[in-house]
Amino acid sequence: MNIVFFLEILGCLGIFLYGMKVLSEAVQKLAGQRMRYVMATMTQNRVSGLMTGLGITALLQSSSATTVIVVSFVNAGLLTLIEAIGVIMGANLGTTVTAWIIAAVGKFSVAKIAVPLVGVGLPMFFVGKGRLKNIGEATIGFGLLFFGLGLLKETVPDVRGMLASDDEAIRAQAEHYLQMVKNLAGHGYLSYLIFLVLGIGLTLVVQSSSAAMAITVTLAINGWIGFEESAFVVLGENIGTTVTAWLAALGANVHAKRAARAHFMFNVMGVVWMLLAFPLFAQAVLWLGAQLPESFRTAKQTTDIGFSLALYHTLFNLTNILLLIWFVPFIARVVTKWVKDPSEEEAEERHKLTYISQSLVATGELNLPEAEKATIELAELTKDMFEGFVNVFKHPEEDLSAEVARLRGLEDQADEMTEEITEYLVRATADDIGQRNAIQVAQMLRIVAELESISDTTYRLIKFVRRKYRKEHEFVKTATEGIRDCANHVSTFIDMYNEKMFQPVSDTEIGKALDLEDEIDRIRKQVNRKAMKRMAEADADIEGEILILEINNHCEKIGNYALNIMQSLYLIANEEEAPEQLAAEVEKIKSGLHHQKD
Template sequence: MTYTPVLAASPFWGALLTILTILGSLGIFLYGMKVMSEGIQKAAGGGMRKALATLTHNRVSSVFTGFFTTSLVQSSSATTVLVVSFVNAGLLTLVESIGVIMGANLGTTITAWLVAWIGKFSISKVALPIIGIGLPLFFVGKEKIKAIGESLIGFGLLFTGLAALKNAVPDLKSGVAENAHLQEQVINVIDFLNGFGPGSTVLFLIAGIILTVVVQSSSAAMAITITCAWNGWFGTDPLEAFHISAAVVMGENIGTTVTAWLASIGTSVNAKRAARAHFLFNVVGTIWAILAFGILIPFVWGLVDLFPKEIVEIKTGKGEVDNPLTVVAFAVALFHTMFNLLNIFLLVWFVPQIANLVQKWVKDPSEQTTQEQHHLRYISQTLVDLGELNIAEAENAIRTMSEQCVKMFNGFIDVFEHPKDDMSEQVKALKQIEDEADIMMQEITEYLVRCSSKDIGTQHASRIAGMLRITQELEECVDCIYRLVKLNERRYKKNRQFSPDQIESLREYAGNTAQFIQFADAHLLQSISDEQMNKAEEIKSTSIAMRKKLNKSAMKRMADGDVRLEMINIDINNHFEAIANHVLHVVQAGQSMHQSE
């Protein structure tokens, strides 16, 4: 006895099995996209970071960079979340980010073409061999080769998921018995939505928004839309199915902005503006496309007729060649590309105006504390984690921390040089910097630990370890400087005055220390030459020699002078050398990070 016939005969269990099969196919597609995207990031993460940070100085290069990045990772959401992260880190300006976002919208059209061409050849003959090539590469020890293997495995899974999705979605156009009930329900829903005239386009657009928000991927939503179209879910008339599919696709363009919007929560003002610019760009494009829908649809449909029949038509199953709905997949891919190209061409000239508009939309807070300005937040999304690319924001936070260290020491020198002035406000400001350094160290540490929890490879793990060391040393350096400030404040309150010779010696020592701090700040997170490393070690050696010399002189003066004053002098000297120690460790950690790459 078996329960299979019972389950197959039950409309409920049959529908449930169909839904689960579709979800499973979609899961393979999404997981393949995730594996492929993260593998590409590991293989070309540094190059992608440099491209986004350096190839975005004009509108054309910004658009190209966004297109190329999204074409690689196959996720406009991942690209736009990355853009929000880079803007938050100050690596991209708002104007540059808008161009990248425009390019990302064009890059995501690659998915539509993949789905449209999925029936042109046997997926099983392509997907498994691709995985077969990637598998041995994945087990090779070298990081880049392993990442390439991971990308190939993900690409193969992506194709497998698309093929499974094509086969899992019920074929409603033929009206076979097992799909009769489902066919009737779908036709009723489509007829209802299609009965509002021009308003039907808006309803299908809203459906596209909801679909994209639910699956959190415009690429996956696109695959579902095209698959449903060629299986007759949007009617048996090709032009009508194309009309509905195009409206859904436009909604997906708006739905994909939700991810970037969510990622911008808790970030800097400019990061929020970048997310709003993404939303504004897609909404404006959708509005003009809806207004011109009556022209755009016939125009694209007419372009389809210009292509050879063997390119446009797609085989959707064994023995099935003459299915008029197969042309819809090609038409949707063409529409998606044309829509985004026209949208970019129309709006790329108005990037400054878009930037001004979102600046008015998201206004600068009237009072923003330094702590809020330097707040660090791990930005990613549930579908494709940005992995190593997240490190860019931590690097920027560490640079800010180093700048605070330079500012802190300059503040100490200012306090030291004005013993007779009321420096209480300056001391209070320096205390605030010291408190902020503690907060920043905690935030950067937590952020980097979260980055390291991802599968980023040993190369980037070594980089993160070096950044953690630098963060700790900078925080210790700031603490030492603040203790110097307090030592001087205590000396002033007790009215203990150094002799002119002591002051001159301390100035010289402070100058040596300031030079070292500025050297480390200028070469932070960079690979330095042997000559520069020798210079750093020479400054450190000078600091040791000065500390020994000045402490020896202070010990001699103790016999006949103010013991407490000399003890303060010795404490100051010791703190100068401690600072030099921390600074040297910062330089060494930066050098070791690049030696491991």
């Protein structure tokens, strides 16, 4: 076993992992929006959550990608902890599909299916657009996945062939490695723990339970390890894969951390009962394997041990779910106590964003729900600020210095949130997120910019009102009523975009928004016209009238910003903007951020 052999194994794993990455990312582009909808709406009970996790993992061929989706959704508040645990259970069962694929590779010529799959997908990928291009990419990924597995099986030598070799050195090498395995396997439960730890370590090294499974099944098929040893390596891989979710939750909110801990706890509890029940469970697996058709038969046949492991992995995860699904509330309570909720700190840091990612599969799209949540918080903050302005304007007789200070703090917070959300969205565009999501990101960048403009303009309004009261300017009744009327219409507009934020906007609703903006503009012109007329009078309070113009014009500006937000929400729902808009918008934002830092 020299360096060349090691590099060959590494190359086979590389092709397999790259195929898995291409397949997973293509499926996300094809079904990303539907996947997010399913995850958010079809997880209300444990059974539907379980089936959702199973289906998504079977599609993505990566339980790591599914658990990262779960963590990002919990972090964004779209899934509760109990719903997340159900999805994670389903993801564990979904990953067994990979084991069956790996086992099946030994039963037919991989080249007969892998190379044609790449051949079918290539023209669609290079010539096709949109959905067809993504289908081509998924087909290529599936072909590469099979091709990598086939190469891995051929690269790892068959120990039986080595033992039968005429070359004494080869026979001695095979006997040496088999003796090492035998020495490790001869200590009862201690041996189980040794192979369990090896499985954990293998998964941590390759950072993929699917790749670790591929190595384990290939070694078993070629006779290097027996059924019992490989079964406990597989159990270790079940624990090792929870590290992905754990890492994804680093820096995330307390709920996402609890979801990651629940994944770990669920898998560890399964391993604990399996350690106690393994002898009986193994016999049951081998008996069931003997009932399968001849082509799948596994009963003590070393050549078909891959199917034994796939069956074992499936039955273990299925049994673990049946045993523990009733204890989901208990698991939730344990991890809630495990990960304390620093409520005061969380309230102070509520606007902090955590970009959820993992190394093997691009997850830009998976982060959009949290960006949406943060944008909704920013929109609610602008509403709070404008209501504060109205309150200050309507109550000149009260001491509202504390309220003004609070609003100043909100304006600073809005600036921080804007910068964070913008940088976050720009980071998401580093991944190929598909045309629909590209349109959404471009419009989200526009919405965030408009919300910042609303917060800045609102704070300027507050300063104008403070100047009015400080210098004791008296507005005429018609001017005060006009400003209040304009502010009431703006409040209605702000309520409108808060209610429709990331919800479908119809033609009728965008028509109402246009009418509302026209009415605000009409009021502005009417109030300004009267103010200009009063300024021409000999005893006019010029500074006071200028304040009326400033307040009125700034209210109307907020109406314009609100209309822009409604238009962006309409474009997101109707996909009526070219994706090229994204590149221009991102470059513009990047330039702005760079200028701010300089």
